[in-house]
Amino acid sequence: MNQQNGTNILPDIVEYALSKNLNVRRDSLSEKQTFFVCPWCGDTLSKGKFKLTLNREKGLFRCFICHLNGGTLDFITTLEKKSREVVLKELRESAGINETNYQRNRARKHPAERLYTTQLKLIGFDSWPSSFQQLEPGHRKQSLDWVWSLWRGFLRKKQREALGYLMYGIKVDAYPIAITKIKEMSQEIGHDLLIDAFEAYGSGDKPPKWAAGVREWVEACYESYLNEIKESPGQSA
Numbered sequence: 001m002n003q004q005n006g007t008n009i010l011p012d013i014v015e016y017a018l019s020k021n022l023n024v025r026r027d028s029l030s031e032k033q034t035f036f037v038c039p040w041c042g043d044t045l046s047k048g049k050f051k052l053t054l055n056r057e058k059g060l061f062r063c064f065i066c067h068l069n070g071g072t073l074d075f076i077t078t079l080e081k082k083s084r085e086v087v088l089k090e091l092r093e094s095a096g097i098n099e100t101n102y103q104r105n106r107a108r109k110h111p112a113e114r115l116y117t118t119q120l121k122l123i124g125f126d127s128w129p130s131s132f133q134q135l136e137p138g139h140r141k142q143s144l145d146w147v148w149s150l151w152r153g154f155l156r157k158k159q160r161e162a163l164g165y166l167m168y169g170i171k172v173d174a175y176p177i178a179i180t181k182i183k184e185m186s187q188e189i190g191h192d193l194l195i196d197a198f199e200a201y202g203s204g205d206k207p208p209k210w211a212a213g214v215r216e217w218v219e220a221c222y223e224s225y226l227n228e229i230k231e232s233p234g235q236s237a
Contacts, residue, residue, distance in 0.1 A: 009088070009091040009092060009094070009095045009097070010059065010072045010073060010091065011072070011076075011091075012056050013054050013055070013056055013059050013060070013061060013072045013075055014029070014034045014054050014056040015056075016072070016075070016076065017034075017036055017054055017075075020039075020079060022036045022037065022039055022052075023036060023037035023049075023050075024036050024037075024050075025049075025050040028050070032055065032057065033053045033054070033055055034053070034054045034055075034056065035050035035051075035052065035053055035054075036050060036052040036053075036054060037049050037050055037051075037052065038051055038052040038063040038065060038066060038068075039052075039079060040063065040066055040068055040078070041063060041065050041066035041068075043065055051063055051064045051065045052064075054075075059071050059072040060072075061074075061075045070118065071117070071118060073087065073088070073116070073118070074118065074187075077187065078187065083192070084116065084190045110141070110144040110145075110148070111148050112144040112145070112147040112148040112151065113128075113144065115147075115151060116190050118189075118190060119151065119189065119190050119191075120147075122154060122189060123147070123150040123151055123154050124150070125147070132144070154189075155189070155191060156210040158185060158189055158191070158193060159193060159196045159197070159200070159210050159211070160210060160211065160214050161185070162182045162185055162186075162193035162194070162196065162197040163196070163197045163200050163201065163211055163214045164214050164217060164218055165178045165181050165182055165185075165197075166178050166179075166182060166197045166198070166201055167201060167214065167215065167218040168218050168221060168222065169181075171218065171222045172222070172225065179194070182194050182197060200214075
């Protein structure tokens with residue numbers, strides 16, 4: 001649950017879907033799971049419709065055809081094709097939260113405390129451990145430092161992966177596919193990997209530490225790709 005200044009700013013996921021005129025199975029509106037036609041795949045591969053389920057109690061969604069899933073914030077950002085930062089800013093404005101005060105308070109927090117719930121889940125936490133709040137300041141900071149180091153390690157792995165996609169996509173003339181993939185990855189983790197990948201790609205012989213070895217790995221993959229083409233039946237020697 002994303003909260004700002006102690007207030008839950010996320011809308012009811014079912015009410016939000018209805019406000020966007022998604023096709024709903026009316027007889028499921030009073031049920032625990034509300035069924036909609038998926039706005040991304042349109043249920044086109046199914047025999048019936050209404051394969052997107054929304055759970056308003058838990059704020060979760062899942063399509064059983066294209067397998068998109070996540071929380072309310074993921075649902076909004078994917079449907080509106082906006083970043084988490086933009087959506088959350090719009091939600092804060094709708095809730096009457098002063099943006100200047102919010103950003104000032106946010107700047108005072110430990111970096112780990114700025115992680116979204118979905119980002120915490122990516123490194124093994126369902127939510128913030130309540131025990132953190134009860135620790136004395138020194139131990140609390142150590143715990144937050146530990147969580148932040150876990151996130152940074154996870155992020156470095158994703159940055160390397162994104163850079164690899166970009167460089168390989170350029171190598172094999174699949175640039176648009178690589179960009180789409182990196183954008184999807186960014187959406188999943190709530191961090192703009194495209195910016196990181198472009199900055200590292202343009203850094204020449206002085207890449208950031210997390211990018212070390214990626215270029216060599218891509219070159220090795222490319223050589224393997226060329227060898228496969230040469231050895232494929234029907235290809236000239």
